[in-house]
Amino acid sequence: MPTGVALRDPRTQLFDAAERVLLRDGPSALTSRAVTDEAQVAKGVLHRHFTDFDDFLAGFVIDRVERLDAQAAALRTAAGTGNVVDNLAEAVTALFGSVAVAIVPLLTFRVQLRARLREAWPVGVPVLTEGVEMVAAYLAEERDLGRIAPEAEVDGLAPTLIGTAHLLFADRDARPDAAAVRKMTASVVGPVLT
Structure with a gap:
């Protein structure tokens, strides 16, 4: 039995979730857990696509x-x-x-x-x-x-x-x-x- 739903574009989904958290709660609330919870994905999804959270945030800033x-x-x-x-x-x-x-x-x-x-x-x-x-x-x-x-x-x-x-x-x-x-x-x- 599958454990999750396949993500079409996990980077975009995570970046969009980060933007919502950042706009709603500010920079101090922006954590990997907050992003993955907002994106409704497992925490491992973020770490599968980025070396660490700062790598994710750098990608997010450059994308925006x-x-x-x-x-x-x-x-x-x-x-x-x-x-x-x-x-x-x-x-x-x-x-x-x-x-x-x-x-x-x-x-x-x-x-x-x-x-x-x-x-x-x-x-x-x-x-x-x-x-x-x-x-x-x-x-x-x-x-x-x-x-x-x-x-x-x-x-x-x-x-x-x-x-x-x-x-x-x-x-x-x-x-x-x-x-x-x-x-x-x-x-x-x-x-x-x-």
């Missing part, structure tokens, strides 16, 4: 960062259309409405995870660095289209916007409303709009 590629492509596609501030405010809201905000304290909380990620991600905090790159690419496209001043320093504006947004979204229990996000975005990029 890679999911930002579609969002970055959509933002670049928006260049030249709509309102620059609205496009950025929407992108920032989507970025920080995802698991991104929860990953930052996870990285702060787990020293071994940071060390493991340095092998694949030598500089910066993975999710925030991707957000900066996404915004910088969009701003450069808008600058090339003439909607942002030619002298605009996109490599300075992008981290300013992401850092300010991170502070705005940092409280998991009190999300900023759309007006607050738009106001923050306009304060950062408004001076360089043409």
